[in-house]
Amino acid sequence: MVRASWVGALAVLVAGAAVAAVVVAPPAAGVPAQLPSGSPAAQSALWVVARADGSVVRSSGLTWLNRSSAGVYEARFGRDVSDCVFTASVGEPGKGAVPPAGLVFTAGGHQSRAGVYVETKNSGGGLTDLPFQLTVDCAGGDRAVVGPGGLVRGSAASFTRFGVGRYEVVFGHDVSACAYRVTVGDPGAGLVYYPALAFAAGGHLGPYGVYVETKNLGGGLMDAPFHLAVHCAQDPRTGYRGSAVVDAAGGLVRGDGVRSAARTGTGRYEVRFSAAVESCARVASIADPGNGLVYAPGLVFTAGSSFSTTGVTVETRTPDGTLSDRPFHLYVDCGKRALSDENISVLSLNLQGTDSSFGPWRDRHGRLAAWMGATQTVPDLLVLQETPASKCWFLGGCDPKDYEAVFGLMARIESATGVRYRAALLSTGPSVEGWNPLYQGRAVLYNPQRLRNITPVPGTLAIGSPYDSLPLTPAPRASYPCTNPPANWAAYCARVDSTTRDTKYWGPHWAIRPAAFARFALVERWPLAVHSVDVWDVHTSSTEPGPDYALIAQAVDQLELAVPPAPGGRLFPPVLAGDFNATRNDIDNEVATGTFAKYEIAAFPPAPPASDDVVGILVGEQRFFPARFAASGTHTSFLPTGGPGLCGDLPSRWSDHCAVYTELASTP
Structure with missing residues (x-):
């Protein structure tokens, strides 16, 4: 025209x-054409x-x-x-x-x-x-x-x-x-x-x-x-x-x-x-x-x-x-956000199983979901410990049934935020209380709009038992089988990352006794390039912290050699999140001179912490791992706030521990 x-x-x-x-x-006529001012490279x-x-x-x-x-x-x-x-x-x-x-x-x-x-x-x-x-x-x-x-x-x-x-x-x-x-x-x-x-x-x-x-x-x-x-x-x-x-x-x-x-x-x-x-x-x-x-x-x-x-x-x-x-x-x-602008947000929380010392577990889950909805905080990763898998009684009946606690939490979060989390793993170990076995362990949930589970899986999973027995060296394991959930939660089994074996859902991950591991890529970069973060869900022993710490540090090193990230592919060094059963001073010492010498504290309650508030997040130092960026904790919160210590009044706590939320920003 x-x-x-x-x-x-x-x-x-x-x-x-x-x-x-x-x-x-x-502008006056005759002014020469020019590109817009500003810095598109920074946009x-x-x-x-x-x-x-x-x-x-x-x-x-x-x-x-x-x-x-x-x-x-x-x-x-x-x-x-x-x-x-x-x-x-x-x-x-x-x-x-x-x-x-x-x-x-x-x-x-x-x-x-x-x-x-x-x-x-x-x-x-x-x-x-x-x-x-x-x-x-x-x-x-x-x-x-x-x-x-x-x-x-x-x-x-x-x-x-x-x-x-x-x-x-x-x-x-x-x-x-x-x-x-x-x-x-x-x-x-x-x-x-x-x-x-x-x-x-x-x-x-x-x-x-x-x-x-x-x-x-x-x-x-x-x-x-x-x-x-x-x-x-x-x-x-x-x-x-x-x-x-x-x-x-x-x-x-x-x-x-x-x-x-x-x-x-x-x-x-x-x-x-x-x-x-x-x-x-x-x-x-x-x-x-x-x-x-x-x-x-x-x-x-x-x-x-x-x-x-x-x-x-x-x-x-x-x-x-x-x-x-x-x-x-x-x-x-087709532009992509610069890698240097990427971050990973993590919320770590010990759910205290089905213990009702600080209120019924369903109420504690509800408070977590309510906080996410009220603040519109959607962590990329929920790293959970003492997560109920199934609790069945000798004379019959289960409460919760398979995955009911995990799926109930996912449903409450979806109602509060609209985000449909997936379960990367539910890594459990048998714990017998007379005839009332409580299977609980570590669970990692992730926001699939931000992350993709790319945990490396060998040709066949090494299934040791229907439940994860967690050997002392890192090995491929299966999540707790999703075989008998309540009818209203059955469809949620499809949200457990898995390979189907018979009629059960097996979520591939790697595990050792005190921790479970999964690897994630940023959805924005997949599959053009794999920029990943390795996440270890940690729950160490309160009676033998030293040996547990050594197991985790050794396991990370072994996995780095056995299944390294793609060349140039990792965004952040490994992230260790969970219940370390230690004070801030203990972890400071482990980072300075102990088995965590390759790691830095990203988020941990300040010393001296309130009683039992031991959930924290460590990140590997960039110089020790093939990472593009170091990870620094920003916008850290210890939740819920208020009341004695760092958590709220005892009846209002989400569990027996503070939750720790942090954004791991990338730094050169």
């Missing part, structure tokens, strides 16, 4: 409508691709995603995003069919400043579950959020409102050769009560601007808040990002990193990029390729190409869902 004269376009716009005052004068890539049920397909920088009800989602990232811009598309995460016609809206997080609130609706405006792809633009790029009062935040130099539903956002450089994506979204953390559509075009005031129209579902102009992001040229330091501007006939008008575009049928297009984009986020907007108008309202949807890993399928439709040709701007974000 040939760009119309700026004067002529402006004259058309202002006819019959007063132009609002420009906040800041646009973390933040995006998520989600299914309609809220499950995450791929992401960058995501901590968790929660679907609270039909069409209502909240994405949580690893940083404050309240000053950012949120654009989204309804889009199929994989290849093939494009989702049903629908709308997507964004807002700031309703639960956290690190969150983005998303709603998906059908073409009539009713909340409906739909798959979506969300991108978050922060410092380092051109962006703007516009609300009822004008420009709310962003990098724009000025803003003009021409009349109902007509706006111009002006930036500090020429953006006429860029691609635009615009989403109707609340400027704060509110809601968009009235469904609306947003369209973009080149600036009508000059090449530094982006023209935006917002309309109701019938196509009539109406004021609506929106988020606008502009992509001009990728910076190779930030990972691959591409864009394409395509006219209604399928012609490629311009783009960045794009090779071709074609119309394959009414409202159907195929766009090919110069790199594989199947593992990226794809956001599109109906937008004029030049500085004209989009007269007929429409919707745009994305999907992976069925023909090429470098392709994106795009469909454009009328608001009622009928395929119809429309021009669009497409953006793909």
Whole structure:
């Protein structure tokens, strides 16, 4: 399309409508085009691709995603995003069919400043579950959020409102050769009560601007808040990002990193990029390729190409869902959060089995889940000791039954946070109390939106018995078998990482007497590269701490030799979390001169600790292990707080120990 004269376009716009005052004068004519200011290299890539049920397909920088009800989602990232811009598309995460016609809206997080609130609706405006792809633009790029009062935040130099539903956002450089994506979204953390559509075009005031129209579902102009992001040229330091501007006939008008575009049928297009984009986020907007108008309202949807890993399928439709040709701007974000920005959060807690000294175990589990929900804290790993597996009575009956305690905790956490934890292992050893055996040991739960269990497994698991007998050297073991859970928990057996043997669930892990081990990779990096952390769930003896410590230290060394991480693949050195049955002074001495000389304290109650508060977290020193980064504990908490010592009043404790929560940040 040939760009119309700026004067002529402006004259058309202002006819019959007063132009609002420009906040800041646009840049003077003749100023040379330049890339946006800021440091894109320092900008973390933040995006998520989600299914309609809220499950995450791929992401960058995501901590968790929660679907609270039909069409209502909240994405949580690893940083404050309240000053950012949120654009989204309804889009199929994989290849093939494009989702049903629908709308997507964004807002700031309703639960956290690190969150983005998303709603998906059908073409009539009713909340409906739909798959979506969300991108978050922060410092380092051109962006703007516009609300009822004008420009709310962003990098724009000025803003003009021409009349109902007509706006111009002006930036500090020429953006006429860029691609635009615009989403109707609340400027704060509110809601968009009235469904609306947003369209973009080149600036009508000059090449530094982006023209935006917002309309109701019938196509009539109406004021609506929106988020606008502009992509001009990728910076190779930030990972691959591409864009394409395509006219209604399928012609490629311009783009960045794009090779071709074609119309394959009414409202159907195929766009090919110069790199594989199947593992990226794809956001599109109906937008004029030049500085004209989009007269007929429409919707745009994305999907992976069925023909090429470098392709994106795009469909454009009328608001009622009928395929119809429309021009669009497409953006793909393949950037990944820098490794140096990654962290691993761990909560370690001795659950005290089914002992009721500090309240019924179900209540203690409930308090843990309630804290996670109230604070919106979602640890990547829950490292648990004295975890009940099953407690059965000689005269009949079990309370709890197989995995009931673990599954009950997982269910309470899901209710509080929306996150569906998985069990990497439940490593138990027989403990006989007369005719009432209590099988309990170590359990490691993990957030599958952040981590993937990649524990190395030999050709066959060395099964010593139905329960883990925990030999004195590290050996592959099986989790407690999930064979007789209560009926309402049976489906949860699928959340135990395992290889199926007969009808039982065997969770592969490695174990020695006082500890169990599992290896994890960051979901964001899998399978392109394996960046892992080794986690040891520790429960040492209170009567013989020295020999127990030596066993753990030796086991880590042996496993490093037997099953080393992939070359260059480990992110953090090993993490030892659990009940060390020792004071802070004892552990300080072990780190300084004892068997833990290769380790540092990441989180441990300060000396002198309150009685029995012995749960802590150690990390290996980088120089002793093939790790890319050292791990330093930040934002450490000892929970619950208040009352005597470091924990709450005795009846309110989660167990007989403080819980320890810490974020292990990566340091060079």
